[in-house]
Amino acid sequence: MHIPDGYLGPQTYAAAYGIMAPLWAAASRIVSATLRSRQVPLLALGAAFSFVIMMFNVPIPGGTTGHAVGAVLVAVLLGPWAAVIAVSVALIVQALLFGDGGITAIGANCLNMALIMPFVGYGVYRLVAGRSDVRSPRRWIGAALGGYVGLNAAALATAVEFGIQPLIAHNAAGQPLYAPYPLSVAVPVMAAEHLLLFGFVEAAVTGMVVAYLQRSDPSLLPTSSRDIAAAQRHGAARPPAAVAVACDLATQPPAAVSGRCAPEPETEARR
Amino acid sequence: MTTTTKLWIALAILVALTPLGLVLPGVFGAETAWGEWSTEEVHKLVGFVPSKMAHLSQLWKAPLPDYALQGQENARLPALSGSYILSAVVGVAVVALVMILLGRVLARRDKSDTA
Numbered sequence: 001m002h003i004p005d006g007y008l009g010p011q012t013y014a015a016a017y018g019i020m021a022p023l024w025a026a027a028s029r030i031v032s033a034t035l036r037s038r039q040v041p042l043l044a045l046g047a048a049f050s051f052v053i054m055m056f057n058v059p060i061p062g063g064t065t066g067h068a069v070g071a072v073l074v075a076v077l078l079g080p081w082a083a084v085i086a087v088s089v090a091l092i093v094q095a096l097l098f099g100d101g102g103i104t105a106i107g108a109n110c111l112n113m114a115l116i117m118p119f120v121g122y123g124v125y126r127l128v129a130g131r132s133d134v135r136s137p138r139r140w141i142g143a144a145l146g147g148y149v150g151l152n153a154a155a156l157a158t159a160v161e162f163g164i165q166p167l168i169a170h171n172a173a174g175q176p177l178y179a180p181y182p183l184s185v186a187v188p189v190m191a192a193e194h195l196l197l198f199g200f201v202e203a204a205v206t207g208m209v210v211a212y213l214q215r216s217d218p219s220l221l222p223t224s225s226r227d228i229a230a231a232q233r234h235g236a237a238r239p240p241a242a243v244a245v246a247c248d249l250a251t252q253p254p255a256a257v258s259g260r261c262a263p264e265p266e267t268e269a270r271r
Numbered sequence: 272m273t274t275t276t277k278l279w280i281a282l283a284i285l286v287a288l289t290p291l292g293l294v295l296p297g298v299f300g301a302e303t304a305w306g307e308w309s310t311e312e313v314h315k316l317v318g319f320v321p322s323k324m325a326h327l328s329q330l331w332k333a334p335l336p337d338y339a340l341q342g343q344e345n346a347r348l349p350a351l352s353g354s355y356i357l358s359a360v361v362g363v364a365v366v367a368l369v370m371i372l373l374g375r376v377l378a379r380r381d382k383s384d385t386a
Contacts, residue, residue, distance in 0.1 A: 004307055006321075006328035032377040040374030041275050045282065047370040048363045052285050055338065055359055056292035059301030066304055067292070085377075086370060093366050098358060099333030162306050169323065177323040179306065180313065189305055217274035 001066070001158050002054075002094065003109055005102030007179040009169040012161055017107030020088075023115060027084040035082060042220070046074035047086035051093065054100075058201050066198035069113050072121030072150040073206045076143045077213075077220060083118035084110075108161055112154040121150025121206075134218045144207025151202040152194045159183075159190035286359040290352035293338075297348070335361065 008016075035043065050070035057065040075083035088110045094100040101109045128142030163183030166176040179186075213220050296302070303312060310320045310328055334341070338358035339351055346354075 001304070002307060004328060005330045006310070006324035006326070007306065009323065028377060035374065035378040037375070037378040040371055040378050043374050044367040044370040045275065045278050048282055048367045049278075049285075051362050051366045052282060052289065052359055055289045055355070055362075056285075057296050057301075057304070058292075059296040059299035061299040061301060063301055064303065064305045065296045065301045085373065089369050089373070090366050093362060093369070095331075095333075097333060097335055097362065097365065098338050099331060099336045100338070102327075103331045104327065158306070171322065175319065176321050178321055178327075179324070180317045180321055181306075186306070193305065213274070216277070220274060 001069070001109075001113060001155060002091075002101030003105040003112075003158065003161065005104050007102070007165070008105055008108055008161060009165060009178045010104075011168055012165065013102075013104045013108055015107075016105075016111045016161075020107045020110050020115065023084065024088065024110075027081045030081040031079075031085055034079065039078060043074075043078055043082055043086055046070070046078060046083070047089045050074060050087050051090040053205060054090070054094070058198060060193055060197055064193060066193055066201075068147070068198070068202040068205045069117060069151060069154065070202075070205065071113055071117040071154075072125065072143065072147040072202070073209055075118035075122040075150075076125050076146065076206070076210055080118045080122040083122070084114050087114035087118065108158075112157045112161070116157050117150040117154035120153040121146035124149045134221050135214050139214060139221065140207045140211035143210035144203040147202040147206030148199040152191070152199050155190045155194035155198070156187065159186040162186040162190075282363065286356060286363060289359045290355050293352060293355050294348065338362075 050073075053068045053070045055067070057067050059065050069087065071083050071087045074086045078086070091101060091109050091114055092106055095103055095106050095109070123146075125142040125146035128145055129136070129139045132138040160183065162179045162181060163186035165179040166182050169177040171177060181189075210221070303309070308316065310325055313324065314320050335354075335358050339346070339354045340357075343351065343354060
């Protein structure tokens, strides 16, 4: 899912950088208001885990390969804004040191895997986990489902970015200048391989780590939500309007329309 | 042992296992991820290399291209596996270090938590 250099035209990659720039700034602001210094090692672990798990290429026999990303796991443990930063760092290092994903495409790759994926996945996790106890199966099931849906959302976004290239940029003969396949090819192929295989890999990875932490150290799970909730309650971090909307769409259970970024801010704190 | 220590150990085990991500695709005859082809592979697939792609794809020379040493394109699997683990070690170290430094800049001090 790492878009290389040469696949996206400047309109697309510049637009992706344009979307990510203010969101990186917002993520820094929100994380600096919510993250405790003792959580920094966990954030570093999350970013490193995301880096490593992406090296495990999973084959479709006779076909292509794909991999898990770990973005939803980081979002479940530390909140979606922390995931934006952690996965962005992993993706930028992959592009600069290993040529995995293009330099021009860093914005687009972060948009797909470090923004859309953790927010969509975290939204699904909150919907399923709800106000359940920290040891409830709803937590790991929600995390697994979140991983599945989050990865598929990222894959769909990537496919759309590929697929619009022939529409945006082609020469007089109609030959595409960048990624050659139209939406009608890119979307079904990317969707199928992630719906049928890679999404389940992400679900397994996310669900298993959350289930392990539920047994071994459940304090890691609610602590983060409580931190986020506490900071939100004290008004420490109010994202700009556009961000708040994106955030609400991604994280609010439909029933709760509070205009806040952290869903159900009271749940953990009351316990 | 703290949970964080256990998780770092688990991560080290994952690093040691990364060559699976290199070997398994070969075993199952799986090729490049969709949309991540080299220009040669694009030429084979669609019969031409899109003109701007040919140019733009040369933009960046990574120090460890595709998680291998430079000039290792035709190396054998054991050598590639070694480079793959080395890349994982380097990548984890750099990512964790950047994240810790960034985290220190961003995170609030624990003292203020009691407020």
